[in-house]
Amino acid sequence: MRNVSILTAGSALITIAVVVTIWSWISTGSVGELRPGDDDAVVQGSRIYAQNCASCHGGDLQGETNWKQPGPDGRMPAPPHDETGHTWHHDGRTLFRLVKFGPTALLDPGSSYETNMPAYDGVLEDEEILAVLSYIKSTWPDDVRQRHDEMEVVQ
Known part of the structure; x- marks a missing residue:
């Protein structure tokens, strides 16, 4: 027994x-590493971004107008991914999870934040998500990339 x-x-x-x-x-x-210096990853990421992201975030990463305020539908517009936005304020792991699982999956239960950003889990492979993020990061000025790199070291 x-x-x-x-x-x-x-x-x-x-x-x-x-x-x-x-x-x-x-x-x-x-999560792998973002590779903004890898030409192959950046080219692939640019292509995937154009097909999946540019319709909301803009072909030049500029985002939607008034992206800091809810739109008429109450949802937050797509933010820019260039240096004028806040994408670079988030570490690579968080950015990866935002794309893969969608922003609402990372929010506290009961949060009132609403967005049209879909989850790309099952749509894009992990390497494709990393390529898109690598492309985005490759467009940032050197000082912004350096600050993002420093944030990655702290994580």
Whole structure:
């Protein structure tokens, strides 16, 4: 009887460990490095951005007008991804998760923030998301890229 209890407890601990590990991986996503100096990644990211992002965020990364205020529908407009926006204020891991899971997935429960930004999980592969983010970062001035790099080191 004692062996059955030990076996049951051991199985439960292993199951919990596996579930926690899987949940941790799913909730954070698999994040690689942004590669704004990698020409292949930047070209691929530019193409994917044009196909999936530019219709809202603009062909020149300029975002929608009045992006800091809710639109008539109550939703926040698409922000710029150039140096005038706040994209570079977020570390790469957060940017990756915003694109993959959508902004609302990262908000506190009960948040009233609404946006039209979809989740791209199942639409874009992780490497494609990283390529888009690499393209965006490649367009920032050197001082903005340097500040973003410094933020990455702190994370």
